[in-house]
Amino acid sequence: MGLKDNSFIRRFVDAKSKKSGSSAPGIIIAGFAACGGVLFGFDTGTILGIMAMDYVLERFPSNKESFTSSELSLIVSILSVGTFFGALSAPLFADSIGRRWTVLISTFFVFNLGIILQTAATSIPLLCVGRLIGGLGVGMISSVVPLYQAETLPEWIRGAVVSAYQLAITIGLLLAACVNQGTHQRNDSGSYRIPIAIQFLWGLILGIGFILLPETPRFWICKGKDDKAKASLSRLRKLPPDHPEIIEEYEDIKAAYVFEAQFGKNLFAQVFSRKGKQLKRLFTAVTLQAFQQLSGINFIFYFGTQFFKDSGIENPFTVQLATNIVNVGSTVPGLFFMEIIGRRKLLITGAAFMSVFQLIIASVGVASDTDASKKILVAFTCLSIASFAMSWGEAWVVSSEIFTTRTRAKSVSLATASNWLWNWAIAYATPYLVDKEHANLGSKIFFVWGGFNLVNVLFSFLFIYETKGLTLEQVDELYENVSHAWLSSKFVPSQHAFRPSSPSASIHSDSKADAISVEERSV
Incomplete structure (x- = not known):
């Protein structure tokens, strides 16, 4: 009995569509692709722990005692500058040399070069150059890996794998906390070089994995290499190239591509069209990706060690390790909640809980400085993390499934770039907000995060459509027929909505005319 036949799995995913072949290739792809999330998570969790180490504080800051707000801001945020431009540039490479080669180049050359420079650094300038270059690699990986997954995995497991990307991020954060806990007391360069150099291993694992994996069949079809597309499908499904299911899937992909090609050139202007919503x-x-950052989660993982230290907690490294364990443990049920509760309800509820918990953290931090209040800070920080991990941590799923096939790659790239842009803004501004010589907000910063999460509740109510249980084509039909997000839960999809014989097929012709109109105006 294969994984797709497991009774527990079938409660949450629809594995009825494919019965032949093996699920193993999809699981292998998921495992290797998840390393992309580990890269992001490990770096996020490592850098602030490194900057709180005694050995580093005695050598890197200009005053040889502590980092100034400007130094702290520069070192932490420079990575996000690289990731922003890496995410924006990813479609240019992925559509020309392929998804697989884009990942290989971004890991073996770009990301690993950044890690080498950071490991060799003995001062701030070289450390920042390394983080900028490493960020370019992470940004490309974060945009292309979900695209590769979507184009290679069987439909019945695709949603769970996309959600698992967030789980990989949390595992990276936890691993970073463990490594920092093990090296922060060293009185030599190994205290910071070991955590940085370990990232080289994650890059090698991801790169070697993609050497062994095939290019996506959709890329080969786009390049007119149909035989390679069939060979790719054969490897991915562990079926002969002439197997009926391979031929059927190939014909479906080919037909979709031929239909999309009728629209003319794939111009970026179509991404900003009002047609088809x-x-x-x-x-x-x-906006969803922006609010994920503004939820305050990365303040905890970027600046948590320093925040707990400034709050008088004796062992901030241990507390940071505990918060990462909570993050990983809470992400696992979130994978299932997306399919059980649904995207819309989960995001609304998660934002509401985060807001309450963060306002409590801010209020307690302002009102008291006792041992009991410090325990409350830690407890409600963990509750806030758990709320995020089970809800807004899965925002990547929503961003990847709401676009049409034609606009998906470029639109997801822009959404990913939005995530990294706000990641940079938070990393750059927060040191000034909490530093005693500047805004000196301290725990009052959680009033800001709690306020944003109240806005998140409203945003989710107004704009998040319920897409649970819908195919990507049914999501298109949902947006075409339902005007308001709060009515989306009542939507009932029609069968074969986009086939010529269906009453809904007129959407196709309208979309084609709109696309051609956009192209003509752009010439």
Whole structure:
């Protein structure tokens, strides 16, 4: 009995569509692709722990005692500058040399070069150059890996794998906390070089994995190499190239590509079209990724060690390790909640809980400085992390499934870039907000995060459509027929909505005319 036949799995995913072949290739792809999330998570969790180490504080800061707000801001945020431009540039490489080669180049050359420079650094300038270059690699990986997954995995497991990307991020954060806990007391360069150099291993694992994996069949079809597309499908499904299911899937992909090609050139202008509610979808994804950052989660993982230290907690490294364990443990049920509760309800509920917990953290931090209040800070920080991990941590799923096939790659790239842009803004501004010589907000910073999460509740109510249980084509039908997000839960999809014989097929012709109109105006 294969994984797709497991009774527990079948409660949450629809594995009825494919019965032949093996699920193993999809699981292998998921495992290797998840390393992309580990890269992001490990770096996020490592850098602030490194900057709180005694050995580093005695050598890197200009005053040889502590980092100034400007130094702290520069070192932490420079990575996000690289990731922002890496995410924006990813479609240019992925559509020309392929998804697989883009991942290989971004890991073996770009990311690993950044790690080498960071490991060799003995001062801030070289450390920042290394983080900038490493960020370019992480940004490309974060945009292309989900695309590779979507184009290679069987439909029945695709949603769970995309959600698992967030789980990989949390595992990276936990591993970073463990490594920092093991090296922060060393009185030599190994205290910071070991955590940085370990990232080289994650890059090698991801790169070697993609050497062994095939290019996506959709890329080969786009390049007109149909035999290679069939060979790719054969490897991915562990079926002969002439197997009926391979031929059927190939014909489906080919037909979809031929239909999309009728629209003319794939121009970026179409991403910003109002037709088919594309602009609304783009606004939803870009804003969703922005609010994921503004939820305050990365303040905890970027600056948590320093925050707990400034709050008088004796062993901030241990507390940071505990918060990462909570993050990983809470992400696992979130994978299932997306399919059980649904995207819309989960995001609304998660934002509400985060807001309450963070406002409590801010209030307690302002009102008291006792041992009991410090325990409350830690407890409600963990509750806030758990709320995020089970809800907003899965925002990547929503961003990847609400676009049409034609606009998906570029739209997801813009949404990912939005995530990294706000990641940079938070990393750059937060040191000034909490530093005693500047805004000196301290625990009052959680009033800001709690306020943003109240806005998140409203945003989710107004813009997040319920897409649970819908195919990507049914999501298109949902946006075409339902005007308001709060009515989406009542939507009932029609069968074969986009086939010529269906009453809904007129959507196709309208979309084609709109696309051609956009192209003509762009010439």
